[in-house]
Amino acid sequence: MIADVSKSDKIVVEKSTVPVKTAEAIEKILTHNSKGINFQILSNPEFLAEGTAIQDLFNPDRVLIGGRETPEGQKAIQALKDVYAHWVPAERIICTNLWSAELSKLAANAFLAQRISSVNAMSALCEATGADVSEVSHAIGKDTRIGPKFLNASVGFGGSCFQKDILNLVYICECNGLSEVANYWKQVVQVNEYQKNRFVNRVVSSMFNTVSGKKIAILGFAFKKDTGDTRETPAIGVCQGLLGDKAILSIYDPQVPQELIQRDLSMHKSELDKPPHLRPVNAVAIEQVTCVGDAYEAAKGAHGICILTEWDEFKTLDYKKIYNNMNKPAFVFDGRNVVDIEKLRQIGFIVYSIGKPLDAWLKDMPAVA
Ligand SMILES: NC(=O)C1=CN([C@@H]2O[C@H](COP(=O)(O)OP(=O)(O)OC[C@H]3O[C@@H](n4cnc5c(N)ncnc54)[C@H](O)[C@@H]3O)[C@@H](O)[C@H]2O)C=CC1
Numbered sequence: 001m002i003a004d005v006s007k008s009d010k011i012v013v014e015k016s017t018v019p020v021k022t023a024e025a026i027e028k029i030l031t032h033n034s035k036g037i038n039f040q041i042l043s044n045p046e047f048l049a050e051g052t053a054i055q056d057l058f059n060p061d062r063v064l065i066g067g068r069e070t071p072e073g074q075k076a077i078q079a080l081k082d083v084y085a086h087w088v089p090a091e092r093i094i095c096t097n098l099w100s101a102e103l104s105k106l107a108a109n110a111f112l113a114q115r116i117s118s119v120n121a122m123s124a125l126c127e128a129t130g131a132d133v134s135e136v137s138h139a140i141g142k143d144t145r146i147g148p149k150f151l152n153a154s155v156g157f158g159g160s161c162f163q164k165d166i167l168n169l170v171y172i173c174e175c176n177g178l179s180e181v182a183n184y185w186k187q188v189v190q191v192n193e194y195q196k197n198r199f200v201n202r203v204v205s206s207m208f209n210t211v212s213g214k215k216i217a218i219l220g221f222a223f224k225k226d227t228g229d230t231r232e233t234p235a236i237g238v239c240q241g242l243l244g245d246k247a248i249l250s251i252y253d254p255q256v257p258q259e260l261i262q263r264d265l266s267m268h269k270s271e272l273d274k275p276p277h278l279r280p281v282n283a284v285a286i287e288q289v290t291c292v293g294d295a296y297e298a299a300k301g302a303h304g305i306c307i308l309t310e311w312d313e314f315k316t317l318d319y320k321k322i323y324n325n326m327n328k329p330a331f332v333f334d335g336r337n338v339v340d341i342e343k344l345r346q347i348g349f350i351v352y353s354i355g356k357p358l359d360a361w362l363k364d365m366p367a368v369a
Pocket residue numbers: 015016017018046047048049050160161274275
């Protein structure tokens with residue numbers, strides 16, 4: 001397409017996250033169809049996060065531009081650098097060779113996801129030992145070599161990119177015969193799966209080893225707050241796990257529409273990473289699931305509440321009112337560490353919060369049901 005319409009030399013910029021060496025493939029295709037036109041391929045990976053896209057665009061930690069080490073390649077890098085120079089300070093623009101830029105994007109996401117799996121692995125150990133994962137995160141994050149960001153334990157990381165990009169990295173490692181390296185990164189995804197399963201097992205084992213026929217309120221379905229995106233959201237795995245034990249789910253998310261939740265929960269795992277409009281609708285909507293307009297409605301008559309996204313509004317709910325309208329004993333399972341545990345225990349809730357010292361109710365129950 002680009003080769004067809006180009007009438008003069010062009011710079012083609014990869015913004016998407018791609019396997020290492022994609023620029024070479026693009027270069028070959030364009031060059032073979034070029035009709036004498038010169039194409040320079042640059043890798044300029046995108047580092048913005050959903051929910052903060054505009055801030056990230058205007059004030060990026062860094063901009064990365066990779067190009068060929070030839071004079072033409074360097075000229076192309078300079079041209080793109082000049083565009084960014086309008087709003088990004090020169091010292092934040094990093095120029096590398098093509099393969100470093102492509103690999104750095106995969107590496108950045110792998111490192112970020114690895115941090116979350118590391119803290120989530122710690123959260124299991126905290127529950128076993130009586131340590132508090134927030135205190136551990138705070139303590140280790142004070143070491144400037146570690147830093148305080150991205151150390152919040154959770155029910156698991158989600159989003160369209162972390163898992164995809166790690167599996168991309170794993171594939172590249174395997175293609176290059178680096179099976180130990182591949183296995184190392186695979187483990188980040190495996191710990192993430194473990195964390196979701198561990199959460200479901202906590203819910204089931206706490207509620208007398210079954211949630212069959214019990215109403216459970218799900219607060220939050222998006223993969224993180226301030227977005228309606230549900231791709232790879234940990235909520236899918238948790239809800240499917242609870243549905244597997246025949247729970248009745250009442251789901252509330254401030255941004256995710258009911259139709260998308262129904263689709264996500266009625267689909268096979270392999271279809272879930274497609275964009276919403278390309279996902280097939282299962283004719284049989286899940287009978288055990290209803291979606292409601294607020295948290296109070298979701299929790300009415302419920303036996304337990306699972307908080308799966310850290311929406312700010314979940315911090316300030318009237319939990320006394322919620323408690324009064326629930327079945328007893330009433331449980332809160334906080335997968336994002338947003339509630340005030342002591343306050344909720346005083347109201348009468350049995351509270352489980354990821355990586356926090358266990359409620360007396362839960363102490364003698366197995367973490368894996
Ligand atoms: N969503 C995000 O916050 C970020 C995304 N990225 C990267 O940006 C890229 C796009 O991400 P999203 O916009 O979230 O994905 P998306 O899935 O929402 O959009 C991808 C688009 O590409 C189209 N597409 C897929 N295969 C195609 C093909 N073979 N030919 C033509 N079109 C095709 C799809 O129909 C879709 O419209 C990905 O590589 C992602 O890793 C990078 C940083 C942040």
